Amino acid sequence: MPDLLVRGAWIIDGTGAERRRGDLAVTGGVIAEADGAPAARTIDADGLVLAPGFIDMHAHSDLAVLTEPEHLAKVSQGVTCEVLGQDGLSYAPVDGPTLARLRRQLAGWNGDPDGFAWDWRTVGGYLDRLDRSGLAANACYLVPHGTLRALVVGWEDRPATGAELSRMRELLAQGLREGAVGLSSGLTYTPGMYAPTAELVELCRVVAAHGGYHGPHTRSYGAGALDAYAEMIEVSRRSGCPLHLTHATMNFGVNRGRAEELLALLDAALADGLDLTLDSYPYLPGSTTLAALLPSWATEGGPDRTLERLRDPAARERIRAAMEEHGSDGCHGVVADWSTVQISGVRDPRLADRVGRTVAQLAADGGGTEAFLDLLLADGLGTTVLQHVGHEPNVRAIMRHPAHTVGSDGLLTGDRPHPRAWGTFPRYLGHYSRELGVLGLEETVARMTGRPARRLGLHRRGVIRPGYAADLVLFDPRTVRDTATFDRPRSPAAGIPYVFVGGTAVIDDSRPTGARPGRALRRRTTGETR
Incomplete structure (x- = not known):
């Protein structure tokens, strides 16, 4: 007897093929043909679309999957797998001192929970911790380049020595053998930003040898965006490593209408x-x-040295000139427009009145740098922001490209985090597919399922096919939409009543079940991720 029978759904299988009306059975967590046999449970899916579970190719849930195991932000959107370790910064591999500094550096992204058990040091140890804890959705991991550099070289602005590069290569290879799916880099973040192109090429050669991919946060998304993308392409050409451009954007006024140049x-x-x-x-x-x-020079040496500079009048003036007169690399080569930088979260609750305000609004004298620096000091570098720098024609042009997949890039901490953490997938399905027609529904689903599964090398996942894992989503194509907003960012999707991970319901009749059927999916030496 099948465990589950889904009857009368519109099946969109994740390949881009046209939808078809049909039934589907699940037995032992695996998709099976519906042969008319009665099932332990039957769902009447008339009017609903049955699709593979969605894959978030760019997630910042590295701690949230452990501290908030119900993980409603993602599973309520239909996400059944997400890729962690992004932007070159996460928590493995580390030693004790490196972990302590990373926790401070990443508190704005991921929080730094009290009483949390940091009981791993290696990539394999982190993946084992995910399995022991149990996950609502599956997870893959990228070895973070900035973390490697912090562990081996430190936070200094200098090239790695030959011995240090060899050690980074060894640690990267170990992480890949332990199951990581590739390498991420964060080339506007300390300390990854200090790596020359040649270092990335050498590390990507290791990734290529292990069947993984490189997912960079490039050196610029503003004035130097095209050069930054070209550098990543050159790294892939020289190393033979597959390239996945994370959160591919063309932002700021200098790039208005220039998406076609990137494409x-x-x-x-x-x-x-x-x-x-x-x-x-x-x-x-x-x-x-x-x-x-x-x-970048202001963050060299890590958090303590950064805070020292923020207290030094001469360094503050140098920062002001870099940001307001010249366009610093931290601002992507663009002169700071403080009206576009909105505070979304603070670590210190005494600063909560800053949330929702722009840096320009915080500045009484009309110049934002002093307010910017004072807030960084008061909050111990823990502040998060929204940057209102995007352009709709660029967004639509990039999402139409056939190599495109979906990533939320969603931070889950802060008072008012970006709503993309809760709304990315239903927003594609509702706003951009149903309402605007930018992509057809079958094509949209393929970009969320089958195509990212191929990039990750997922074994028997990402497509609806007999013998594949029953990671499944049932949604109503007429009503599916994002409800998360910039004022109310933690709001679950509408129109997604059922989500299954390995055949176990994590969303059942629009309610979370609290089940934790997910696990860490590890890349094997065969190149498959299981």
Whole structure:
């Protein structure tokens, strides 16, 4: 007897093929043909679409999957797998001192929960912890380049020595053997920003040898965006490593209407045989930490040295000139427009009145740098922000590209986090597919399922097919939509009544079940991720 029978659904299988009306059975967590046999449970899915579970190619849930195991932000959207370890910064591999500094640096992204058991040091140890804790959705992990550099080189602005590069290569290979799916890099964040191109090439050669991919946060999304994307393409050409451009955007006024230039660059690389994919989120504002806007020299040495500079009048003036006169690298080569930088979260609750206000609004004298620096000092670098710098034609052009997949890039902490953490997938399905017709529904689902599954090398996942894992979503194509807003960002999707991970319901009749059937999916030496 099947465990589950879904009857009368519109099946969109994740390949891009046209939908078909049909039934589907699940037995032992695996999809099976519906042969008319009665099942332990039957769902009448008339009018609903049955799709593979959605895959979030860019997630910042590295701690949330452990501290908030129900993980409603993601499973309520239909996400059954997400990729952690993004932007070159996460918590493995580490030693004790490196972990302590990373916890401070990443508190704005992920929080730093009291009483949390940091009981791992390696990639394998972190993945084991995910399995022991139990997950609502499955997870993959990228070895973070900035974390490698912090562990081996430190937070200094200098090239790695030959011995240090060899050690990073060894640690990267170990993480890949332990199950990581590739390497991430964060080239506007300390300390990954200090790596020259040649270092990335050497590390990506290790990734290529293990069947993984490189997912970079490039050196610029503003004035130097095209050069930054070209650098990543060059790294892939020289290393032979597949490339996945995370949160691919063209932002700030200098890039208004220039998405086609990026897409021409990508098309030329694809025509040359480069293995290239990308992801994007369907919103105009971006999100990061306030400290990320500082010039790179101001963050050298880690959090303590950064705070020292913020107290030094000469350093503060140098920062002001870099940001308000020249366009610092932290601001992507663009002169700071403080009216676009909105506070979304603070670590210190005494600063809660700043949330929702722009840096320009915090500045009494009309100049924002002093208010910016004072807030960083008062909050110990823990502040997060929204950056209102996107352009709708660019967003739509990039999401139409055939190499495109979906990533939320959602931070889950803070008072008012970006709503993309809760709304990315239903926003694609409702706003951009149903309402605007930017992509057809079958194509939209493929970009959330089958295509990212191929990039990750997922074994028997991402497509509705007999013998594949029963990671499944049932949604109403007429009503599915995002309800998360910038004022109320923690609001679950509408129109997604059922979500299954390995055949176990994590959302059942629109209610979370609290089940934890997910696990860490590890890349094997065969190149498959299981």
